[in-house]
Amino acid sequence: MSFQVTTCPYCSCGCGLLLNVEGNRLIGTHPSRDHPISNGSLCIRGWNCVDAPYDRERLTSAMVRKKGVLVPVSWQEAITEITTRLKTRNIPERVSTPGDEDDPSILFAVGPVLANEDLLAVKRLAQFLGAHACGADLSGVPVARHAIRKVLGNGYLSRTLDFLADADLVWILAADLENFPQVASRLAQASRKGAKFVQLDVYTSSALGGNTTAVSIPPHAFGVLPHLLQTAALELDKISPRVKETPGFSTSSLSLSSGKAPFLPDHSWLSDDRVKALASALLAARSPAVVIGERWLSISDGVRRTSELLQALALLGVEDRVVVAAGEAGSWGTCDVLQEEKRDAPSPLLELLNSESARKVSVLFVIGDDLIRRFPRSDALIEKLSRVDTVVVIDRFQSDILQFAHVVLPSCAFGELDGTLTNAFGTVQRWRKAVPPRGESCPERVWITRIGRHLGLENWPVTPSQWLEALQAEIPSYGSAGLGDLYAADAPFGIPVEETGRLSFTEAGVPAPISVSEGFPMQLLFAAHPAHWSTGALSQREELLKREVIDSRLFVSPADMKKTGLKPGETARVVTPTSEGFLSLREDPRLPEGVLIAVPLAGSQASTLRGFYPDPAGQTLGIQPVSARLEKV
Amino acid sequence: MEQMTLHKAKLSSFLETLLDNYRVVAPQRIGPSDIVFDEFASGRAIPFDYVNAHLPPKSLFFPRRECLFAIEGSKHPKLLAPPAEKPTAIFGLRSCDATALLFLSRFFGERGFEDEMVISRIRNSLRMTLSCHTPGPDCFCVCCDGGPFLKTGFDIQFTDLGEILLAEVDTEKGAAAVKKASTLFSPAAAEDIAAKARQVEKVDQMFQLRSFMADGIKRISLGSIPLLIWESWAGDCQGCGGCCYLCPTCSCFTVQDAWRSCDTYSRERTWDACLYEGFTREASGHNPRAAKSERLKRRFFHKMSYQYMEIMGRHGCVGCGRCVAACLGGLDISNLLSRIHDECK
Numbered sequence: 001m002s003f004q005v006t007t008c009p010y011c012s013c014g015c016g017l018l019l020n021v022e023g024n025r026l027i028g029t030h031p032s033r034d035h036p037i038s039n040g041s042l043c044i045r046g047w048n049c050v051d052a053p054y055d056r057e058r059l060t061s062a063m064v065r066k067k068g069v070l071v072p073v074s075w076q077e078a079i080t081e082i083t084t085r086l087k088t089r090n091i092p093e094r095v096s097t098p099g100d101e102d103d104p105s106i107l108f109a110v111g112p113v114l115a116n117e118d119l120l121a122v123k124r125l126a127q128f129l130g131a132h133a134c135g136a137d138l139s140g141v142p143v144a145r146h147a148i149r150k151v152l153g154n155g156y157l158s159r160t161l162d163f164l165a166d167a168d169l170v171w172i173l174a175a176d177l178e179n180f181p182q183v184a185s186r187l188a189q190a191s192r193k194g195a196k197f198v199q200l201d202v203y204t205s206s207a208l209g210g211n212t213t214a215v216s217i218p219p220h221a222f223g224v225l226p227h228l229l230q231t232a233a234l235e236l237d238k239i240s241p242r243v244k245e246t247p248g249f250s251t252s253s254l255s256l257s258s259g260k261a262p263f264l265p266d267h268s269w270l271s272d273d274r275v276k277a278l279a280s281a282l283l284a285a286r287s288p289a290v291v292i293g294e295r296w297l298s299i300s301d302g303v304r305r306t307s308e309l310l311q312a313l314a315l316l317g318v319e320d321r322v323v324v325a326a327g328e329a330g331s332w333g334t335c336d337v338l339q340e341e342k343r344d345a346p347s348p349l350l351e352l353l354n355s356e357s358a359r360k361v362s363v364l365f366v367i368g369d370d371l372i373r374r375f376p377r378s379d380a381l382i383e384k385l386s387r388v389d390t391v392v393v394i395d396r397f398q399s400d401i402l403q404f405a406h407v408v409l410p411s412c413a414f415g416e417l418d419g420t421l422t423n424a425f426g427t428v429q430r431w432r433k434a435v436p437p438r439g440e441s442c443p444e445r446v447w448i449t450r451i452g453r454h455l456g457l458e459n460w461p462v463t464p465s466q467w468l469e470a471l472q473a474e475i476p477s478y479g480s481a482g483l484g485d486l487y488a489a490d491a492p493f494g495i496p497v498e499e500t501g502r503l504s505f506t507e508a509g510v511p512a513p514i515s516v517s518e519g520f521p522m523q524l525l526f527a528a529h530p531a532h533w534s535t536g537a538l539s540q541r542e543e544l545l546k547r548e549v550i551d552s553r554l555f556v557s558p559a560d561m562k563k564t565g566l567k568p569g570e571t572a573r574v575v576t577p578t579s580e581g582f583l584s585l586r587e588d589p590r591l592p593e594g595v596l597i598a599v600p601l602a603g604s605q606a607s608t609l610r611g612f613y614p615d616p617a618g619q620t621l622g623i624q625p626v627s628a629r630l631e632k633v
Numbered sequence: 634m635e636q637m638t639l640h641k642a643k644l645s646s647f648l649e650t651l652l653d654n655y656r657v658v659a660p661q662r663i664g665p666s667d668i669v670f671d672e673f674a675s676g677r678a679i680p681f682d683y684v685n686a687h688l689p690p691k692s693l694f695f696p697r698r699e700c701l702f703a704i705e706g707s708k709h710p711k712l713l714a715p716p717a718e719k720p721t722a723i724f725g726l727r728s729c730d731a732t733a734l735l736f737l738s739r740f741f742g743e744r745g746f747e748d749e750m751v752i753s754r755i756r757n758s759l760r761m762t763l764s765c766h767t768p769g770p771d772c773f774c775v776c777c778d779g780g781p782f783l784k785t786g787f788d789i790q791f792t793d794l795g796e797i798l799l800a801e802v803d804t805e806k807g808a809a810a811v812k813k814a815s816t817l818f819s820p821a822a823a824e825d826i827a828a829k830a831r832q833v834e835k836v837d838q839m840f841q842l843r844s845f846m847a848d849g850i851k852r853i854s855l856g857s858i859p860l861l862i863w864e865s866w867a868g869d870c871q872g873c874g875g876c877c878y879l880c881p882t883c884s885c886f887t888v889q890d891a892w893r894s895c896d897t898y899s900r901e902r903t904w905d906a907c908l909y910e911g912f913t914r915e916a917s918g919h920n921p922r923a924a925k926s927e928r929l930k931r932r933f934f935h936k937m938s939y940q941y942m943e944i945m946g947r948h949g950c951v952g953c954g955r956c957v958a959a960c961l962g963g964l965d966i967s968n969l970l971s972r973i974h975d976e977c978k
Binding site: 001002003005018020022025027028030031032033034039040041042043044046047054056178181182184185188189192 | 661663664665666667669671672687688692696697698869871872873874875878879891892904909958959960961962963
């Protein structure tokens with residue numbers, strides 16, 4: 001029996017926990033009382049994270065597709081297969097001048113679950129091959145990171161969560177708090193102390209108690225909100241000298257002020273007086289706070305809209321009191337290591353998701369992610385994957401992406417590897433190895449190193465601390481943070497990355513009004529099914545869970561139920577201008593009239609009612625509302 | 634009850650004498666507040682200034698995950714029993730946790746059936762409590778008949794008197810352990826016993842948290858808390874299950890078959906939580922307690938109702954305060970009893 005301090009592998013909060021090991025097996029876990037985020041508590045994912053290594057779908061040996069079937073092979077054979085396939089692409093010629101030639105037909109797509117060191121290995125190999133490497137999470141943290149860098153000049157917003165518990169007024173923007181229980185917990189504490197909440201969302205929730213004011217934003221109008229807030233802030237004229245002295249600050253550049261506003265779409269859902277009252281209350285609050293959720297970040301043209309929102313919050317003096325409730329354990333590290341915000345062009349992964357894109361991907365490495373599950377409604381992705389010459393999957397578990405894989409390499413699960421992770425508050429923390437890897441599993445960096453060596457790329461770090469040193473050399477802010485102490489005997493839980501930046505303002509752009517198609521008066525939205533984060537999968541009831549996921553549902557407001565004469569449990573036809581599908585109805589009193597939410601689509605419905613698709617602006621996946629109508633079958 | 638003293642510097646020597654017959658477990662400091670019960674090894678420092686281990690010592694007797702049996706081979710399968718275990722001697726057990734072990738002992742062994750694996754671990758254990766001299770901010774054992782000092786439910790009760798520990802021996806097992814190391818112990822002086830009495834009085838005044846037990850028990854037992862109120866409270870529950878996992882008296886478990894290697898399967902028992910949506914979900918998909926409010930209500934009925942007191946001999950809270958720290962929604966037992974007191978008419 002032994003205990004090992006480590007970091008939770010799930011969301012980007014990065015709770016500290018203690019692993020309980022018996023022999024070579026993880027027996028259980030419990031929260032650290034000393035850790036500043038977990039503070040003695042964990043959510044259901046953290047409490048059950050030790051089950052993952054023993055999942056029935058765990059990959060434990062290398063596999064190569066032979067005669068159409070994936071068969072177990074030695075890892076040496078699998079590496080040879082990969083490098084042989086790469087060498088047919090004239091890699092040897094380019095080895096002499098690695099990185100000089102850009103080869104966009106090789107793509108590394110990495111999931112938000114990798115240690116920083118594994119990401120660094122991916123980056124090195126991608127650079128060597130002249131390939132592109134990008135994160136598979138397109139709509140959450142990368143959007144936030146782009147916007148934060150753009151407006152604040154540094155990488156992170158708030159460096160702690162605790163101020164939420166002491167807040168007296170909190171704005172919550174399109175956040176599903178059940179996915180971030182530590183955020184929800186701090187807000188519950190604030191609620192018990194009498195805090196007031198303003199929920200700005202497409203639907204309202206009573207979860208925060210009676211002190212909640214709801215602002216129901218029409219699904220197509222999220223992008224309007226920052227402009228309303230900026231205008232209100234400028235008209236209230238209580239902008240702090242700190243903000244006014246910001247280089248580049250100019251009321252005239254914020255084009256919606258002083259009567260210079262061009263056309264602003266209808267905003268009868270939030271009158272000018274009301275937005276001013278909300279802004280005044282935020283300015284007057286003793287301890288204000290703002291939570292931005294993943295659904296906000298997923299709106300169309302997310303980077304631009306989030307930048308404008310942060311700009312508005314800066315005008316209201318709260319830009320350093322914002323928490324982004326988004327991302328998984330490796331999301332922020334992925335942005336740091338792959339430096340995604342420096343990429344000018346849209347993510348190359350969008351090319352795979354966009355049926356109109358002509359770019360051909362010949363070699364695809366999918367590392368720590370199941371693209372099929374992540375983008376379940378993308379026919380284009382499936383169609384393109386079937387045409388990729390070589391798909392290499394490095395992952396912990398079997399997943400749908402394996403049907404396209406030519407080579408599969410098993411990677412280490414949580415508890416089986418050392419490494420570092422960066423949480424949403426800019427603190428780099430340790431993952432500690434507590435048990436040996438199962439079967440032939442290795443950390444991703446080991447597989448990448450083996451591939452690199454086979455191709456002739458040498459000088460790879462070996463030990464975890466060597467990898468950390470390489471990471472420090474690669475990312476300036478990590479180098480200055482002195483992360484080496486993370487491997488000391490009395491290592492702290494984490495070391496904050498110190499980044500300084502300064503505010504900057506950009507000219508506002510007005511979102512184009514969305515036209516509503518005639519005959520389709522409703523707005524159809526799509527939501528991710530939260531079930532895989534709830535009890536089913538984690539308490540070993542995954543078979544039941546899978547059955548549930550297949551059951552697609554449509555949530556409808558009571559008013560629309562009444563209007564259409566439909567009843568919960570019935571199946572209704574949902575018609576959009578381009579498609580139609582049949583969904584089982586659920587009533588949701590939180591929804592305003594005219595808004596439908598579908599979760600999640602599967603099977604034949606996947607090819608019809610599409611809501612997730614590449615954003616025309618090319619920055620992110622947009623969860624766009626689709627005009628729709630509801631019909632009785 | 635025999636009363637002896639043991640110099641703190643000799644504690645390690647005493648625990649070493651137990652190693653022949655027991656797996657000896659003692660508190661270990663991982664961080665300022667992170668304490669765990671871990672196997673004692675000669676020379677390891679044992680802290681005395683801790684509130685309690687966050688993971689309750691029930692995990693030593695009713696492990697988070699354990700193999701009930703395994704089957705090896707497919708053509709001629711062999712049944713593999715779990716390996717024999719040494720009994721556990723635990724030092725540093727807090728009074729609340731010792732009380733909780735009595736509760737678990739009743740649950741697993743005194744209700745018409747015996748769960749052989751758990752009950753034998755509890756019965757064969759040597760329980761050496763360390764009474765609390767400084768209750769933590771979340772502790773309320775004083776309201777729950779769970780401590781901070783015990784009259785029974787231990788083999789040896791130690792009280793920290795500074796340089797020395799007062800050892801009160803309550804069982805033959807405890808007496809045998811002391812006898813084996815008799816050269817390390819001295820008879821307690823009247824002054825030592827008086828010092829303990831003063832400490833009992835002092836500690837009682839130090840609790841910061843009080844709990845409205847009587848009101849809560851009455852209302853929960855009578856079912857007089859409207860469902861609407863349960864529903865409003867359930868909105869705060871994040872469904873993490875932490876209260877159940879950390880509760881030293883909670884005993885929910887599930888059993889599943891796990892694949893170990895190519896031809897070995899094991900039947901394993903793991904902790905489960907009555908607040909999990911899947912806990913009562915039946916194979917048909919029907920769930921008698923599908924709503925969180927119903928699960929929350931059921932949990933507190935189990936913990937606090939007269940009906941369960943009749944079965945278990947006491948209510949299901951020993952006031953250890955772990956749920957106070959663990960609950961993400963402020964629905965720990967102490968807080969919920971306060972809510973009952975404040976919000977129910």
